[in-house]
Amino acid sequence: MSGSTTRVLLTGFEPFGGEAVNPSWQAASLVAAEPPDGVSVTAVQLPCVFGESVAALRRAVAEARPDLVVCLGQAGGRPGVTVERVALNVDDARIPDNAGAQPIDEPVVAGGPAAYFSSLPVKACVAAMRDAGVPAALSHTAGTFVCNHVAYGLAHLLATELPGVRGGFVHVPWAPVQVPDGTAPALPPEVVAVGVRALLQTAASTSTDLRVTEGTTH
Template sequence: MTILLTGFESNDGGWNASERLVHSLCTEPPREIPWFAESVRCEIMPGDTHALEAALREALVRHRPRCCLFLGQAPGRNRVALERIATNWREFRTPDRAGNKPGGEPIVADGPAARTSTLPDLPGLISALQGEGIPAAISHHAGTHLCNQLLYLGLHVAASCEPVPVVGFVHIPILPEQVIHGHPDSPCFSMDMLRRAIRTVLTSYFDMLAR
């Protein structure tokens, strides 16, 4: 079984915790997950609203995953957030990496107003994370920036894949280094805690989907 794990390239020329985390996991696979190197495929998604769909489609064709787990950073959040809903709307308060700033428009012109994550048993996963001492919660709104766009597009494109992969999005707190450089009042997680969080998520879904 193949799992597609993605992060985002930095939007502002600084760091992006999701990019750093994916890089960390893929260059130093968790020893607690013996199947990681064989089953997990890592990609960094562009921070450009106009390039995102093409990059996602290319990754899905190349890897043909059974599960897509998208990661994005959320400065200001003090826990791992499992996103339940993506809305068909782009309205950026800050420009993306390429300088684009959509002012309010659908992601998919003829798509439904919202799509729901297909990762199973989100409450059970929250319990698993909390059991590992990792603050976690379900979030019912992925925002209106690139993270929401990726989740919506992932669910939209996955529906036409065969087999249809399950798709979900995890927002993570930023790293301590980012507090020092640019987010002085934000909560943060260490890289070790972020690695443990995604290890728990991956293990839970690999076991569930492999049954």
């Protein structure tokens, strides 16, 4: 860390799947424009493309030299902000990415571990967001699309090249503009940003996670 300020790299994704916006990038931009106390934030937009997304992340990490990396992604249908606990070494795309690639049963990193746990204090981060009035939960799956690809790529980078840096992945719900008929959960990016600010402050100041139940049965 640099003095009393924690340097944070915060990423979001470009729109994908025919959407006009991606709330992960909207939230990241808002947090970078008004970061929480004790934290400096560099926001970078990642392409929603297998391979290139992790390459762009690596470039951003090299340039920003952060103490903490938090990658945001969209999880349409989830009702709150979800902190991912684990990233899997598998790409299994239900739809093509923005470059038209659709890998099936391919490793993110050939020969890499089957999975990585987040190095964020995931349960403390969830509690902090709830305390800030933002619906939040712990998630045990980041899916198998580009979000999980980046989550695993980040974890592998930190574990193998930057062991002093911590990081993890966080999913955000659809923005209301993406659900105009109100038939699915949505959160305004401004509300998501409130949660992310609380998460960043907690991640920057907490080394030991809470020992509370956040498990699920399915």
